[in-house]
Amino acid sequence: MKKYMTLEEFFKTSTTIKKRKKNILDYMVAIGCFSIIIFSLYTILNWIKDNSKIKQLNTEIIQNTKIIDSNEKGVLVNPPGDMNSNYYYYTKFSLMEVDFSKLKESNEDTVAFIHIDNTNVNYPVVQVDNNAYYLKHSFDKKVNKGGWIFLDFRNDINNLSDNTIIYGHSRLDGTMFGSLKNTLIDYWQSDKNNYVIYISTPKENMLFQIFSIYTIQKENYYIRTSFETKKDKQKWLDTMRERNIAPIDTDVNVDDKILTLSTCQNNHDGRIVVQAKLIKRQKR
Numbered sequence: 001m002k003k004y005m006t007l008e009e010f011f012k013t014s015t016t017i018k019k020r021k022k023n024i025l026d027y028m029v030a031i032g033c034f035s036i037i038i039f040s041l042y043t044i045l046n047w048i049k050d051n052s053k054i055k056q057l058n059t060e061i062i063q064n065t066k067i068i069d070s071n072e073k074g075v076l077v078n079p080p081g082d083m084n085s086n087y088y089y090y091t092k093f094s095l096m097e098v099d100f101s102k103l104k105e106s107n108e109d110t111v112a113f114i115h116i117d118n119t120n121v122n123y124p125v126v127q128v129d130n131n132a133y134y135l136k137h138s139f140d141k142k143v144n145k146g147g148w149i150f151l152d153f154r155n156d157i158n159n160l161s162d163n164t165i166i167y168g169h170s171r172l173d174g175t176m177f178g179s180l181k182n183t184l185i186d187y188w189q190s191d192k193n194n195y196v197i198y199i200s201t202p203k204e205n206m207l208f209q210i211f212s213i214y215t216i217q218k219e220n221y222y223i224r225t226s227f228e229t230k231k232d233k234q235k236w237l238d239t240m241r242e243r244n245i246a247p248i249d250t251d252v253n254v255d256d257k258i259l260t261l262s263t264c265q266n267n268h269d270g271r272i273v274v275q276a277k278l279i280k281r282q283k284r
Contacts, residue, residue: 006154019066029215051173054146057139058175061106066099071206074282078255086250087209089192091280095205096198099112099271107139107269111157114166115150116274119189120179125166127151135169146171155224157201160257160278161225167282170263170272177263180272183213189246204283208259208276211250214243217269222260230254240275250276 025130044060076097080087098113112125126134127146151157152165168177182188197208208215216222222240227233233254241252252258257278265272 021208035172050144050146051171051175053144054144054171055173055177056253058123061139062122064102065113065124066170067115067200069094070097070282071203073206074207074280074281076280077257077278078253079279080251081282086192086248087279090196090207090209092194093207094281095207095280095282096200097205097284098200100202107141111151112199115181116183117194117196118191121149122178123147123149123168123176125151125157127153127155127157129153131167145169146176151174152223152225157199158203160161161219162227163223163225163258163260165223165225165260165262167252167262170265177261180263182263182273183210183246183274184215189213189248192248195246195248195250197261197274199259202284204281206278206282207280209250209279210246210274210276211248211252212240212244212273212275213246213247214273215265216243216273218269218271222271222273222275223262225241243273248275 001168012083026027072095080089081169096113096115100110100113101248103110107124109126109128110124111127113121113123114125121270124139126139126222127150128134131150132146136145136147143262147169149166152167155161155164168180170176170180171178172203183194188194193250195210197210199206199208221236224236227236237252237254240258259276260277261274263272264270
């Protein structure tokens with residue numbers, strides 16, 4: 001004989017099923033939250049590990065690399081006719097000379113060394129035939145999400161293009177190009193002695209004068225390396241100067257060789273850009 005479920009039994013059964021469903025849902029949410037926590041901890045630990053390796057590696061590099069102020073006067077590059085130009089103030093600065101012997105032994109991809117005062121930028125610069133490898137490998141060529149400071153594969157540091165580009169990750173701990181954010185701050189911008197970039201290569205030492213500092217959304221226009229006409233380059237230079245947010249007024253023209261430093265901002269959607277022109281060089 002078929003037994004019918006009473007209304008009371010129905011509600012009890014329904015309530016039990018709901019409780020089971022809720023328990024299962026709560027269990028799944030708990031697992032999901034736990035997985036997120038584990039993944040986050042794993043990511044953080046890897047980030048700390050990568051940063052630690054980069055700091056240790058660069059400490060060893062600096063300890064084993066001879067870096068001096070060159071007393072040689074050097075040759076002025078594209079000097080302006082106006083003797084009151086701030087160009088002549090910066091050309092009095094000493095050049096930086098680096099001994100590349102041990103750097104080349106450690107990594108044959110080394111092409112230059114870069115330094116900017118009152119930042120952490122004090123690194124050897126590497127270059128390969130693509131712009132991807134050193135986004136995920138450090139100077140010792142081991143996998144590291146901190147990457148390294150590298151020259152655009154399209155450029156030749158010994159034969160400068162219209163625009164020579166150097167990239168680096170913006171690390172939160174200030175390593176690589178993480179301290180380029182200093183250039184956006186008033187205290188850094190208020191010291192006019194900061195507005196130079198020192199570059200040394202195995203063949204020459206160079207001094208660049210900064211003319212533009214700005215932030216912008218990701219684009220390709222500012223990382224053009226060459227121009228078909230002088231008019232095209234002048235238009236580009238005018239745009240780069242108009243973007244400047246720093247209290248500097250530095251003239252640039254189509255005969256200038258430009259250096260562009262680029263790093264990420266705002267979770268890779270934006271860019272911090274520092275641009276300078278070559279004002280002095282010294283053959284080695």
